[in-house]
Amino acid sequence: MQQDFFKKFNINPLKFDQSGLKWEDLLAISTHYDTIKPDLAAVGKFAVESILKCKNVHSINYRVKDNEHLIEKIIRKTIADPCRRIRIDNYQEQITDLVGVRALHLFKEDWSAIHEFMMDSWNLAEPPKAYVRHGDSPRIIEYYKEKDCEVEEHPFGYRSVHYLIEAGLGKEKLKVEVQVRTIFEEAWGEIDHVVRYPYHKDKDMLVRLSSILNRLAGDADELGTYMRYFKTYNDQVEASHQQEIESKNQIIDSLRQQINQLTLDENQLQSLTNSLDALEGTKQNIKKPKQEYLWLDSFMDSPLFKNLSHQLEKIVQSEGFQPIEVSEEDFAIMENAQKELFQILGNPEKLNRFLSDGHVKNLMNQIEFVEPKKS
Incomplete structure (x- = not known):
């Protein structure tokens, strides 16, 4: 099972051993995760219904991260930062996208109204982060900053604005990651995720083709x-x-x-x-x-x-x-x-x-x- 998992997600067994992670601990996290997934789904539905009140949102969906992708993300984060320790008692704080919402809009300028809605309607666990592509207009970058967003240039041209909101049906509040982007950005992101990211990031031809598709998606938005x-x-x-x-x-x-x-x-x-x-x-x-x-x-x-x-x-x-x-x-x-x-x-x-x-x-x-x- 472990070897099949490593092969499926392109994980280097040697790096896994060097990370200090134990497969048994990951299985325990997966078992615990099953017990809270119904609550996460309920929170996701609640967030979707609330965000749909913003008329500039064209379409919206949510997902609860599946067990395999949760374990895979814990492994990758730990390999990237060996000092980080993700355990059964803190994985809900360390992995902030257990519940993910994607709110899509038709036109780039629709984001402004959606941003105001998000800032007025939710408590944020951290400032919103705007991912931009290399070469994006300085005026747009400055506009994001004026709207109290942290701006980060994404190495693969990913464009989106992320909000980490606190939501819940009772006293306990859970973190929900809301990604706001255009329909064209969503289309490119989905294709790139299926074909290249994160398991084939070193395939030069796929990187080049994805970059071309990214540019076309940007042209379509503009x-x-x-x-x-x-x-x-x-x-x-x-x-x-x-x-x-x-x-x-x-x-x-x-x-x-x-x-x-x-x-x-x-x-x-x-x-x-x-x-x-x-x-x-x-x-x-x-x-x-x-x-x-x-x-x-x-x-x-x-x-x-x-x-x-x-x-x-x-x-x-x-x-x-x-x-x-x-x-x-x-x-x-x-x-x-x-x-x-x-x-x-x-x-x-x-x-x-x-x-x-x-x-x-x-x-x-x-x-x-x-x-x-x-x-």
């Missing part, structure tokens, strides 16, 4: 952030455009009524002129979305975004997007027409004759209102 930013900005543009259409339709309607009832004097002329000016000058300044998109910077600097930008530039420069060319003769005609219009507006008699012209009246009656879109 592209998702950009898509959300683009949608938010585009929605604001459309809403502003809709408001502009409604405003101009109101001005046109008012203008039509003024013209139909017109007996010109100076005040009416000024009112008509002001209405036309307003129709010409109504503009909406589109503001950028208020929400912070900290992870957008990384995407803007990525090869993926630069390639997309290059493709868009090629489309814009294609024949289908050639600029409209106006000849000098057409431009002169438009300029003269504008001058004549302002001369008419400045002379009540000319304006009255202009508006009384049958052709002009027909044109005014053919004005089409742009109907606003119904939401």
